[in-house]
Structures are given as structure tokens and as C-alpha cells.
Amino acid sequence: MRTKRYEREADMLAPIKKQASHFLPGREIETLFEVQTAAGIPDIVCVDFNKPALSRRVASSQSFIVDFADICVLLALTSTTTETVSSATLANRVPLSAKYMSSVILPRLREYGHVEKESRGRWRSVSQYETLADYVGTIEVKISDWRSGYSQTLRHRASADESWLVVDSTHSAPATAHHEWFTRAGIGLATLDSHDGIQTAVSPTRLKHRTRLNAYRELLAERAAHLYSNGEVSGTIGLVFGVDLTTTTGPDPRRPNVGGHHRTREAAVHSATA
Numbered sequence: 001m002r003t004k005r006y007e008r009e010a011d012m013l014a015p016i017k018k019q020a021s022h023f024l025p026g027r028e029i030e031t032l033f034e035v036q037t038a039a040g041i042p043d044i045v046c047v048d049f050n051k052p053a054l055s056r057r058v059a060s061s062q063s064f065i066v067d068f069a070d071i072c073v074l075l076a077l078t079s080t081t082t083e084t085v086s087s088a089t090l091a092n093r094v095p096l097s098a099k100y101m102s103s104v105i106l107p108r109l110r111e112y113g114h115v116e117k118e119s120r121g122r123w124r125s126v127s128q129y130e131t132l133a134d135y136v137g138t139i140e141v142k143i144s145d146w147r148s149g150y151s152q153t154l155r156h157r158a159s160a161d162e163s164w165l166v167v168d169s170t171h172s173a174p175a176t177a178h179h180e181w182f183t184r185a186g187i188g189l190a191t192l193d194s195h196d197g198i199q200t201a202v203s204p205t206r207l208k209h210r211t212r213l214n215a216y217r218e219l220l221a222e223r224a225a226h227l228y229s230n231g232e233v234s235g236t237i238g239l240v241f242g243v244d245l246t247t248t249t250g251p252d253p254r255r256p257n258v259g260g261h262h263r264t265r266e267a268a269v270h271s272a273t274a
Contacts, residue, residue, distance in 0.1 A: 004194035005170045009141045010247045010254075012192055013044065016139065016166060017253050020046050022198045023137055023164060023188075033234040033254040035224050037159035038068050038216045040152055041235070042138035045160075047224045053130045054225055062126070063112040064226035069096060071219045073105045074114055078129040079213070084122040131213065133221035138163045144171035146178075153187045159216040162204040164188035169199070176201045 006012050017031045027048040035045045057064070065071045076093040077085060087102040096105065106123050109115045115123050138156040142149035142165065149165045157163040165182070167175050169191040179202050182189045186205030190198050227235065234254035237244075246252045 003170055003196075006143055006168050006192070006194070007248045008245055009043065009143055010245055010252060011249065012141050012143070012166065012168065014247075014250065014253045015192060015194075016044060016141065016198065019198045020044075022190075022200075023139065023162075024048060024135055027135055030224075030228055031233075031253075032224050032227055034237055035220065035227060035235050037138070037156050037220050039155040039158065041238075042152070042156045042163075043141040044139035045220065045224055046137040046139065047133050047221065047228070048135040049225065049228065050130070050132055050134050054132050054229070056130075057132065057225070058229055061113040063114075064229070065109075065112065065114070065219070065222045066226055067108075068215070068219055069094075069105055070109060070112075071222065072096070072215045073101055074109055074125070074129060075213055075215055075218065077115060077123065078125045084118045084124045086121050087123070088121075129213065129218075131218060131221060132225040133217075136160045136217060136221055136224070138220075140165045142166070143168045146172075146175035150175075150181065150185075150187075154185055157185070157187055158214075159220040161217070162188060162206055164190055164204060166190045166192050166198070169193040169196070172201070 013033065020029045020031045024046055030047050030049060032045045032047065033043065034041055065074060072094045073090060073096065076090050087098040087106065090101055091098040102121065106115060110117060113126065115125055118124050136159070138153070138160040140149045140153045140156065144167070146165065146167050149167065153163050153165045165175070165187065167189070172191040175189060179189065182202040188200070188204035189202040190200050192198055227233070233256055237254055
């Protein structure tokens, strides 16, 4: 049977979502779309949520942290060995000025329920920070432009436990011919065939030395948890040169409440991450 070529990258999303367990086998995967990292927006984010931690967060008055500066300061604060810390001390740990943290970041984190001000210029965390995700993976999807996909996947790698590029199998030969690029970079390469499904060409490297509380990773986990807890499956779906590049056939998995496919600007759905 002849392999069907995908017309748009959006047409590849549903098949990949259906086979998401291929990337993180043995895990309870939630598949989300267009969740912004600190450096770009991957097409798909696969998350194995830390369900007990997520339940505690939802039940508490603590908001999700969707700003990079906020998560950097919160992680620095919770990692200190003293009960309280000054903004001047935090300034030695994060690339932000003490004045900016004391006037903007820390008051915002207090409003979100994560920190308290003990005395003039000294702060403490309300509770020890715990990650909302046991595992996070990003997937970039390309029909044929694998070089662009490779660069994007590299940018997302710092925010995930593993990152993949998935290419249409009918256009995958140039990418697989450069398999050593992926091996050296530690990112995964897979192909998607309309009949045979997903096939791994290069497995990603899982960085064992990476600490769990990585600000880039935790930011993505927080943003994904924010969407998930609100019953959303996608962040903002942007237009490409004013065109909504949704699916050409079948429903768009990023828009579960919208039937069929849509081609007009008016059909674009925007669900903000923050």
C-alpha cells in the first residue's frame, strides 16, 4: 500500500498524539500543544504529571508560575539553607537586581501565595517547591524542513528531559542521513508513516546529571500544568503569515471543541498560556 504524504504539519499532530506512548513508554502521558518554553514553542509537549503535587497545588491558594524570572527567583529562594533571605542575597544567585526582585518579583510571588515577607528586606518561601512533572518531553513536527526542525528541537532541549524531531517518512531521508547530528546533540529523531506509524531513527540522550529543579524545565512544567488544570489542551495557536495552518482533513487535536478543519483567519482559536 502506497504511503500517504502529509499535506500540513497539523495533519501529523493527531497520529503522533495517538502514539505518544512511543516516546515515553510506561508513563502516564498527557499530550499538550503549543506550550511555550523559555526559548520557542514546541508543537507537542508530552508530560507525565506529578499528580499528588499537582493536586496539592490546585487545592492550595498557590498560583502556577508562568514567568521565567518568577520561577528563577522562587527556585533560588527555596534552595537556600537559611529560613529567610534578602533580595541582595538572591541577586547573587539569579541574574536580576535586588531592587527589581524586591519591588516586582517577590511581591508578585507573595500575591501568588508562594512567599511571605518576614521583615524589612527579608523573605521566606511558604513551602518547599516540588516539581509538577515527573517527566517532560518536547516534540517538533516537520514535513520536510528537518534543518529548521533540528534547530528548534535544540532550543527546546534545555526545557525537557528529552526532545524529539518527527519528520514525515516520505521526506525523511535527508534527516536520517545526518543521524550523527542528532546523536551528538542528544536529541531524538523519528519518522511518521501514514501506515506504519512512528519509527525511531535516533533515540535521545537523557541527561542523568540534570537536576530536577531546572528553571527552564520547571517553567515548562508549570505552564503545561496551568493549561491542563484549566481543561485546555493547547496554548496560543499562531497564524503563519496571516494564515491559520490547521488540518486539511479531520479535526485539529489542538481544538477538541471545534469540529472539522478550518482555513480562515476567523477560525483561529487563541488559548493563552498565561
